[in-house]
Amino acid sequence: MAGFWCSVLTAISMLALIPVAAAAKPTSLAKSIPLEDYLRPQTSVKLEDGRRFNLFCLGKGSPTAIVDGSLSQWSLEWKDIHAELARTTRVCTFDRAGYGFSDPGPLPRNSAAETADLEQALKAASILSPYVLVGHS
Numbered sequence: 100m101a102g103f104w105c106s107v108l109t110a111i112s113m114l115a116l117i118p119v120a121a122a123a124k125p126t127s128l129a130k131s132i133p134l135e136d137y138l139r140p141q142t143s144v145k146l147e148d149g150r151r152f153n154l155f156c157l158g159k160g161s162p163t164a165i166v167d168g169s170l171s172q173w174s175l176e177w178k179d180i181h182a183e184l185a186r187t188t189r190v191c192t193f194d195r196a197g198y199g200f201s202d203p204g205p206l207p208r209n210s211a212a213e214t215a216d217l218e219q220a221l222k223a224a225s226i227l228s229p230y231v232l233v234g235h236s
Contacts, residue, residue: 132157132182137175140200144223152220153200154193158185162229165217166192169235174199176235191226193217 141155155174156163164184168176174192184190196204196216204212221230 132178134178137178141174142224143200144220146216146219146223148205150196150202150204151200152193152196152202152216152223154191154220154224154226155181156189156191156224156226157181158187158189160188162231163189163191163226164231164233165221166190166233167217167235168192168195172198172235193220 137155140151140153143151143153146152153174166177166181166184168174174181174194177192181190181192194201195213196202196208201216204216
């Protein structure tokens, strides 16, 4: 039970960083990530059905913040915040099926399909828990 509460407190702490990172001016780390890095696949893993799924991870530490873009966006949407949060912990953005550098997925594309893709991709990339999921909207 103590592990559960530790995870909850860690998640709350990470969430508290989001407004700070969003308001911060780009740092030297943010400036050091060229736009071109977002314009090509970073960690392209193969899902169980053979599709490719793109992840882009920066930083070190735990928990890993998994940053989920808005429905029709991809990793580039989080460029400045991605770099800023990576100063604190490991941060991974990803391209949903059919966006950025991830292959389209089978229909219907609902929350169950999106979740299954992300779970498979994290496993394939050996990105271990704990995770903090950061949503766009």
